[in-house]
Each structure stands twice: as structure tokens, then as C-alpha cells.
Amino acid sequence: MSILSDIFVILLNGLQQGAIYVLLAVGLSIILGTLKFVNFAHGALYLIGTYAGLFVALNVPLSNGKLYEWGLSSIGLDWGFFAALLLVPLLVFVVGLLMERFVARPFYDRPDTDQILVTFGLAIVVQELFRILFGSNSLPFDQPERILSFGSFAGIPVSGPVALPIVGNFPQWRLWVIGITAVLVALVYLLVEYTDFGLVVRAGTRDAEMVRLLGIKITRPYIVVFGIGAALAGVAGVVGGPLNVVNPTIGTNILVPAFLTVVIGGVGSIAGAVVGGIVFGLTTAALVSLAPAWSQVGLYAIAAIVLLTRPQGLLGDEEVAP
Amino acid sequence: MAGLAGCTGGGGGGGGGGGGSDEDYPALGNYPIEGNTAVFGFNVPQSGPYASEGEDELRAYELAVKHLNEGGGWVDTQFDDLSGDGVLGYEIDHVDGDTATDADQARQSASGMIQRDNAIMISGGSSSAVAIAVQGLCQNEKVMFMACLTHSNDTTGKDCVRYSFREMFNAYMTGQALAPVVKEAYGEGLSFYQLYADYSWGQTQQASMEQFMTDVAGWEQVESVATPLGTTDYSTYLSEAQSSGADVLILNHYGLDGANSIQQAVDAGINEDMEIIVPLYNRPMAEAAGGAIEGVYGTLAWDSQIDNTPSKEFTDAFQSEYDRIPSGPAQVAYAQTLQYAAAVERAGTFYPPEVIKQLEDYEYDNIGMGAETMRGCDHQAQRDVPVVKGLPGSEQEAGKYYEIVNITSRDDLGYACDAGPAAECELGSYE
Numbered sequence: 001m002s003i004l005s006d007i008f009v010i011l012l013n014g015l016q017q018g019a020i021y022v023l024l025a026v027g028l029s030i031i032l033g034t035l036k037f038v039n040f041a042h043g044a045l046y047l048i049g050t051y052a053g054l055f056v057a058l059n060v061p062l063s064n065g066k067l068y069e070w071g072l073s074s075i076g077l078d079w080g081f082f083a084a085l086l087l088v089p090l091l092v093f094v095v096g097l098l099m100e101r102f103v104a105r106p107f108y109d110r111p112d113t114d115q116i117l118v119t120f121g122l123a124i125v126v127q128e129l130f131r132i133l134f135g136s137n138s139l140p141f142d143q144p145e146r147i148l149s150f151g152s153f154a155g156i157p158v159s160g161p162v163a164l165p166i167v168g169n170f171p172q173w174r175l176w177v178i179g180i181t182a183v184l185v186a187l188v189y190l191l192v193e194y195t196d197f198g199l200v201v202r203a204g205t206r207d208a209e210m211v212r213l214l215g216i217k218i219t220r221p222y223i224v225v226f227g228i229g230a231a232l233a234g235v236a237g238v239v240g241g242p243l244n245v246v247n248p249t250i251g252t253n254i255l256v257p258a259f260l261t262v263v264i265g266g267v268g269s270i271a272g273a274v275v276g277g278i279v280f281g282l283t284t285a286a287l288v289s290l291a292p293a294w295s296q297v298g299l300y301a302i303a304a305i306v307l308l309t310r311p312q313g314l315l316g317d318e319e320v321a322p
Numbered sequence: 323m324a325g326l327a328g329c330t331g332g333g334g335g336g337g338g339g340g341g342g343s344d345e346d347y348p349a350l351g352n353y354p355i356e357g358n359t360a361v362f363g364f365n366v367p368q369s370g371p372y373a374s375e376g377e378d379e380l381r382a383y384e385l386a387v388k389h390l391n392e393g394g395g396w397v398d399t400q401f402d403d404l405s406g407d408g409v410l411g412y413e414i415d416h417v418d419g420d421t422a423t424d425a426d427q428a429r430q431s432a433s434g435m436i437q438r439d440n441a442i443m444i445s446g447g448s449s450s451a452v453a454i455a456v457q458g459l460c461q462n463e464k465v466m467f468m469a470c471l472t473h474s475n476d477t478t479g480k481d482c483v484r485y486s487f488r489e490m491f492n493a494y495m496t497g498q499a500l501a502p503v504v505k506e507a508y509g510e511g512l513s514f515y516q517l518y519a520d521y522s523w524g525q526t527q528q529a530s531m532e533q534f535m536t537d538v539a540g541w542e543q544v545e546s547v548a549t550p551l552g553t554t555d556y557s558t559y560l561s562e563a564q565s566s567g568a569d570v571l572i573l574n575h576y577g578l579d580g581a582n583s584i585q586q587a588v589d590a591g592i593n594e595d596m597e598i599i600v601p602l603y604n605r606p607m608a609e610a611a612g613g614a615i616e617g618v619y620g621t622l623a624w625d626s627q628i629d630n631t632p633s634k635e636f637t638d639a640f641q642s643e644y645d646r647i648p649s650g651p652a653q654v655a656y657a658q659t660l661q662y663a664a665a666v667e668r669a670g671t672f673y674p675p676e677v678i679k680q681l682e683d684y685e686y687d688n689i690g691m692g693a694e695t696m697r698g699c700d701h702q703a704q705r706d707v708p709v710v711k712g713l714p715g716s717e718q719e720a721g722k723y724y725e726i727v728n729i730t731s732r733d734d735l736g737y738a739c740d741a742g743p744a745a746e747c748e749l750g751s752y753e
Binding site: 005006009010013016039061063064071135136137138139141142143160161168169170171173174243244245248249250253276284285288289292293295296 | 590
């Protein structure tokens, strides 16, 4: 109604939409910055995270795909959302380790184009695999009602609208998405900035050769970086899943905005990924509100402007060595 | 007398002499058919936001081909013109393509079916943009198009063509069917806010809802906002709608987009402040939206709950083949294929102008939607329209997501040949 409430709604919506991009972009960015590996299969990790989240948290009826034809009329463990939030990142972390070992590692010394081709191919294989298993039909991923319910403790309600001052009704789960993202990104930031592990990773980003000469086996931190990046994509899938219906194309759809976020923020920079995601989210939300016809163009316009004026991204470092 | 006049147009099919009884007509498009097999081209979205609908359409098309060749389903019970032994002695084969819900890709795909596979008839949808693009191509190539899931007024309105027929009703009729029902349910003097998918269908859908909600229900439009096709996050659009102060929110979205927008509207609690209407439903969409459609009114092509013999027979045939309940788009796909085949049998030839004449002003009552006329002036079926209301999540089960509130009679719907969308229709030539 008032301009003030409009601004707050745009801010909140922008932060929420940005949050999912941030989770994906942080993972992409640390993999790209540290390992110099262009991972076009990052969207596929998001896809795996979403379906795994659905599987752990809920029990949904199936009406399509091979699983249905094999006699499964529903899938899911129905263990609740909190369980999914714990288990799925672990699962996708392991998927990330396997991917690093068997897909990424043989391609580290190959050109970017080879890396893009192999990972994009992998993404399509994963997508089609899900399509075969679950069908093209979309599945409803209901928002969690409550999280943290144990025994007599009823848990914290997280779904449905919540009345906020100035803004009015706002979907509560979207606030949780912002909160969960903030916590996870802070953890990754602390890990990279303030631990020995982080030190090795950061040094590796600058000059991998020198780190090796210092006697540090850099493959081990590398595989962990890949795992962490993957796990973040998995979390994005779990928390972002309930915002939309779920189908096999979601991974591909989210890949381009995630990459643009990295480009805007600056490769290798966690803070950059956060800034990029927020800029992205806010731009989309503001354009939808003010000039809907331009909402899709906005992302690309912003990316173009940033690349023209600051090719290394808003918070990215200029390339030190070739 | 082998005619020589058939050299017009760009039909690339082999012009050589074909089957025995075909000599009465000149070559046109892919007529005459070479060999003993007639190829139908099924052009459906197998990827993109309408992929679920496309998948079910394809099942129905394949079932129709099977029944045409081997008997079964409506071929045995509802279509006297059909024998179950092919069509006019030709065995029916089919090819399928992926439109990816994109007009250009659909046109290319259809073009391949016409040029490479010599398809004698093309059928398909979803997405009106796709159907309109393909039917234009078919008119140029002189190949018949049996439109499946296309709901834009323009398909049989300003973009109509002689070579295309539409069984599905349009956005105009949806407005006509919904207005009295929602007026009764929610009252008069309300204000409404519209979001609509920004392409042919969404635009005419929005215009028709504005017209009938204003004229018939006596409501007032606050604002109407276009959203790009394939939007996944509607939250900001929905926040705007919520703060507009309107009483009713009309979501002119379909397929995956529709499932997303309604689910997000409910998550935002909009259904607590506003009444929500989704003018056009279908089953995969309701399935994806789950409990979010509770109490939400809309229309749909057909539903297995419709209680009559053809509907039951189709449901049984589809279920025994695929072990699932057919959706509305599947019924339209199946019906359109048999309609075409029956018209060919009546015409005694695949020569398109004769088949078209058999369909124009044809009256029928055999596909589960009551008595219908395929109107000659715009090729739009005049038929009843089911109005439904979404069931709560707890009452939903496979194949049953809404209750049928009203089957609006075709006598209360439609428009004259010189009015509404038909006023802009110029069908083009037969040959």
C-alpha cells in the first residue's frame, strides 16, 4: 500500500531469491576459484539435492516414470524436513567427492571447453535419469510445517504466512531460507578464512605449484573443496525445493543465474558470491515490481554492465598469474 | 483423370501415382499417399513447462493409432465410420516430435514430419503459440492439423486456418462458463487482479476474463500484469497482487507455471485474503500443485469423472493400456485423431479438401462431452465446458483432484460466426 511497504517487500523477496543463488554461487565460485574447474553439472547437484530432500522429508504419490511402472505408487521416507537438511548435504557431499575423483580430476589440465562439455553432458545424463525414474511430471514439494520437533517438543512452525510489521503477510518459509543461507555461508567463510584448511585452499588458489613445492598434498583439500561446493548445492536444493514444484528440469534452469551470480560477484570470492546473489535477487524483484516485462532481461543487463566495467566481478581479484 | 492442377503450393511429397481410388483428385500436400501406410505426425511438448501434458497426449495418440489398426476403444463402440482395420485400407503409422513448448522448434518438427515422413495429418499442442505456428505451416503445406491442447481465442479467431480444427474450447468460453459460477460463489461488486502468461494464450485468456468478470459477474479489474512464460518464482508478482487490495486473484497460468504460481500464492497466505481462480486446469498441473488448489475454481477440457458412456469407455481403454487414468489433454488427443480418421472414411479419400468438408459443420455426440458441432465458419467445436473446484489435499487421489461443479451447456456459451473471436477469422483456401 505504502511505498515503504513496497520497498520492504521487494527487499525481502530479493533477498530470498538471491539466497538460493548465493548457495549455488558460493559452491561454484570456490570450485572455480580454487580448482579452476568449470562445473556445469552444479545444477545437477541442485537437482539431486532437491529430489533427495523430497525423498527424505516427505512421502509423495507417483504417477509417472519407471519407478511407478515398477510398482511404486509413492516414494519417500517421510522423516521430516530437519532430517533432510542434515542427510542431504552429506549425501551430495559424497556425490561431490566422487565427481571430483572421477570426472573433474582427469580434466583439471584440460581446456575450459572440455570441462564445460563433460560437465554439461553429465548434467544432462543426470536430468534424463531423473526423468526416466520419476517421469516428466512435476511433484509437489510441500513446505515443511515444523522443524526440530522431537518427542514432546512440538518444534518450530516454519510454513504459512507470518504477519510482519510494515510488510504485512509474508511466506514464513522464505524468511527461513534467508536465515539458513546466512548461517551456512558464514560457516564456509569462517572455514576458508580462519582455518589451516582454508589457508591451504587460499594459497592453492593463488599458486598451486608453490603450495606443492612446500610439501603440501593439495589433492586432499581439493577434493574436500569440491565436496563442500557440492554439499552447498545440495542444501540449496533442499531449502529451495519447496519454493517451486519439482521436476527434472530445475537443475538446468537454475544453472545460468547461478553462473551469472559468480560472474557478477567475482570468481573465487565468497563475499562476492553473496553480493552477486543479493544484487541479482534485488534486481529481479525490483524489476518484477516496477517493469515486469524487463524482469528477465535485467539479470543479463546487470551481468553485462559489471563485466564491461569490472571484468573480474564486483569483489573478485584480478588474475595474479596466468 | 489425373489432375494437373495440384502443382501449386510447396508440398514436397512424392507426386507420383498412388493408390487405386485416389485418382479422382489432384496431388495436394502429401496426397496421394504412397504405399499402403498413412503416417500421422504427433507434435507434442516432450520437454519444457508443458511436458507432462505432452506425455499424456502422446500416450493417447498411440492408443488411437492402435485402435485404428486393430480395433478397440471408441473405434468399436462410438465411431461407426471406423472399422478397426486401418483407414481406407491404409495401415496407420505415426511419428512423434518434441515441440519443447517453443513455436520455432514446433514448426521445424512439424516441417520435418511433413517433408521427411510424408505425414498426411499433424496433431498436437500444448501451448497456443505452438498450435498457431504449426497450423499456419500446415495451411501452407496443405496438410491437415487437428489441434489438441490450445485454448487461445486466436487459434480459431484471428489466426484460424482452413486446414485446422479445434475440439478444445477457448478462453472466451472459459470466461463465459466461469463468470456465473464465481458470481454465485463469491458475490457481486468485487474487485479482481490478474496475472497472465505473456503469450498468445495468456493474453486472450486475460482479455476474456476481464470481459466476462466485468460484464457478467459485475466485478471490477484493479490491475492486470503479464508474467513471462516459464517463470518459476512468482513471489514478487504475488506480493504486488496481495497489496493491491483486490478481492479476487485470477491466475492465468497453465501447466507447470500454473502449479508454481498457485502453490506460491497459497504459501504466501493469499488465499486467506483473496479468492483465487485458475481459469484453465488440467490433471498434471493439479497433481503438481497438490492441496494448493483446494476450493479454487477453473475449467478443464475433460475429466474421467464425467459420467457418460464414451467417457467411461475411454477411461477404461486408456487404463487397461497404461494402468493410469487419462487426463483431459489425452482425451482431446484421442478424440481428434479418431475424428480425422472418421472424416477420411466418410470422404472416401485422404484428399484434404474433401476431408475438411466432412468435418465442417459435422455434428457428433460420441466423445464424452455431449452433443457437439464442429462449426464450419471458424472450425471451432461448439461444446459443453466443465467447471470444476479443487479438492483439499486430503481428499485428492490419483486421477481425482477436483469436483465437477457444473457442466455448462454449449447453449449458454459461444458466439455467432460474425461475433467474438470468430469475427476476425478468415479460414483461407481449400486447395
